[in-house]
Amino acid sequence: MLDANIKTQLKAYLERVTQPIEIVASLDDGEKSREMQALIKDVAEQSDLISVIERRDDTERKPSFSVGPKGGEARVRFAGLPMGHEFTSLILALLQSAGYPPKVEADVIEQIKNIEGEYNFETYISLSCHNCPDVVQALNLLSILNPNIRHTMIDGALFQGEVEERKIMAVPTVYLNGQEFGQGRMELAEIIGKIDTGAEKREAAKIAAKDAFDVLIVGGGPAGAAAAIYSARKGIRTGIVAERFGGQVMDTMGIENFISVKETQGPKLVAALEEHVKQYDVDIMNLQRAAKLVPGDMTEVQLENGASLKAKTVILATGARWREMNVPGEQAFRGKGVAYCPHCDGPLFKGKRVAVIGGGNSGVEAAIDLAGIVAHVTLLEFADTLRADAVLQKKLYSLPNVTVIKSAQTTEVTGTDKVNGLMYKDRSTDEVKRIELEGIFVQIGLLPNTDFMKGAIELSRFGEVIVDAKGQTSVPGIFAAGDCTTVPYKQIIIAMGEGSKAALSAFDHLIRSSVEA
The missing domain is CATH 3.50.50.60 (FAD/NAD(P)-binding domain)
Incomplete structure (x- = not known):
């Protein structure tokens, strides 16, 4: 099932396993069960601490298998072959089930462990979906850390009957306790916020208590990330608030025109961007949607959760979203065809x-x-x-x-x-x-994410932020960069350059303003 190269890599990962793991497979006589049997065998052969049990008389989906500590309760299940983009989900489930620490802050882990209630999640995925693994891995981690939570990944192409019965026509689609919970890419913090009542209010209070920034970047795509890095390198207090770090790039599969990188994928590029930003002293506030822009001596950015942030300068890098047809039936059947x-x-x-x-x-x-x-x-x-x-x-x-x-x-x-x-x-x-x-x-293009800016700065008739050669908007101290602006050619590499330029312009504005003061 796995080629020699993948086996070698997998063996290296599984050397981190220090506690026994048990894989329990539910199989029948079908071809996919034989493929799953071969996959599980290949995985188990890479570590002496992994054992396999096969069952054919249980009531679980077939083919599927659970992963958990030996002798303990297995709360993570894969209904389908976790290959393609989901192979990483399998590796992480194996490691984390054996106690390998996840790359999550200690306070988040504690929050997960303290979530009360019974939660049975089911996620329908496709193996070609590059957003699905983030959801699968987040829900698997919740299940591993909290005994009240269970999660099953379901390959929609393999379990077509369920897909038809539940009328699922978009992935990832998540069900919680039999009811639809969410659709599309969701991050760990977003999922926790939806099931941990009071989390949003606590986060809003935390954000509202922050001191004013020298430069606040709104948007976490290529333009926003570049602006954050250039600002932080100047030694000024930098914050970045984003609805989704990575923005539209997270939905981009193949990237072949990013100079010096022959080929990459959107999520991979976003991971590198986020890692680079985190090398600097940047206050990242993710999963926060801007609601209103209020210019003034200190520009204020109001958020949908009720909190607000203030800054001496602001860089708007909110990017764009898919353009809709705006015809009858489009919204009614979104996710249903x-x-x-x-x-x-x-x-x-x-x-x-x-x-x-x-x-x-x-x-x-x-x-x-x-x-x-x-x-x-x-x-x-x-x-x-x-x-x-x-x-x-x-x-x-x-x-x-x-x-x-x-x-x-x-x-x-x-x-x-x-x-x-x-x-x-x-x-x-x-x-x-x-x-x-x-x-x-x-597939008819993009619309700029500038609705919350209306009335505060000048926008073009297409809704784009009007900027000059330095990224300055119609309001001094407010700059903009990337796909939300009038700069032509919406390309990742251009957005990065414009974000860097906006940061340099904001720094120049701060210097000149302090001299005048």
């Missing part, structure tokens, strides 16, 4: 009919990827020509299960409890037509 990440949710539509909205590079790439999974892809482009690179168009038109419709304006998403089709208008004839399908992937 309407999706925005083909890498994450594509496997759930295996053998089904889907549409991709958008004929730029993102849309055409999505259609190409999905064509290898689904029964048929219909790509709809508003204009009369596709905007994607020629090489991508050539590949697209070579695929037998792809239909391209140009001059098509999507007007409605239809369905009952999930998507069953879409309506579009042929812009060349004004005729309204319908396509029967099970999934719609929207």
Whole structure:
């Protein structure tokens, strides 16, 4: 099951295991059970402290296996083969079940141990989803640390019956005690906050008590991270408040144009960014959403949890989000057939009919990827020509299960409890037509995250922050960088440069302001 190279790496990791671990497998006579049997055998062979028990007469999902301390209660289960992005989840579960300390602050560990109540989590994933492992690993850790919590990872492609019954059409989807708990990427702190009543209030009070910053960066993507590093290196009091550290990059699968790095993935780049920022004295306040920007002698940033922060200078680096179609049915069926990440949710539509909205590079790439999974892809482009690179168009038109419709304006998403089709208008004839399908992937660009800034600084008609060559906004002392600004070409490497420039400009502003004072 595992090749020699992976076995060698796994053996090195498992040398950290100091206590006996037991893997209990629930199997049947199917092919996937045989694959799981081979995987578990390969894992167990890499450490004398790992033992395996096979069961065929229990009531657990088959194939699945639990991981736990030998002789103790196993509260972590994998229903499916944890390969691909989930292989790391398996390794961490093995290590942490044996008592290997997680990379989590001591106060967070104590908070997890003190959570009261009974929590049975189930997470539906796809092995190609790069957001799923964060959720799986967070819930596994909760289960390992707290005897009241249990978690099962479920491969949606393997347990299609459950996916259909629960009408799951996006991953990760998390159930708690049989009820839907959440969907999409969630961090450990976010999950704890949802089940530990009072956690949000405590965090708000903690933030509100902070002293004013010399520079406060709003946003934790490439621009925000670069701004934080450049500011901290100047020796000034630096804070960064972010709704999600990494921002849109966390949803980016392949990155091949980051100069000096031939190929990487979004989550991997974000992990490196966060590690770099943490090398400096930067106060990171993650999972905090800005609600209002109040300019003044000390600029105030009010947060949705009720807390507020003040700073002498502010750098806005809030990035952008997926642009929506804004047609009837889109919000109603979001997560029920309407999706925005083909890498994450594509496997759930295996053998089904889907549409991709958008004929730029993102849309055409999505259609190409999905064509290898689904029964048929219909790509709809508003204009009369596709905007994607020629090489991508050539590949697209070579695929037998792809239909391209140009001059098509999507007007409605239809369905009952999930998507069953879409309506579009042929812009060349004004005729309204319908396509029967099970999934719609929207790939029509980005919108700047600037809603909370309205009325405080000048925005363009597209909602972007208007900045000059130094990243200065219309208000002295407030700067902006990255995809939320009017700077052209929304690229990671450009955002980093703009974030660095904004930090230098903010520092220059602080120096000049102190001299004038």
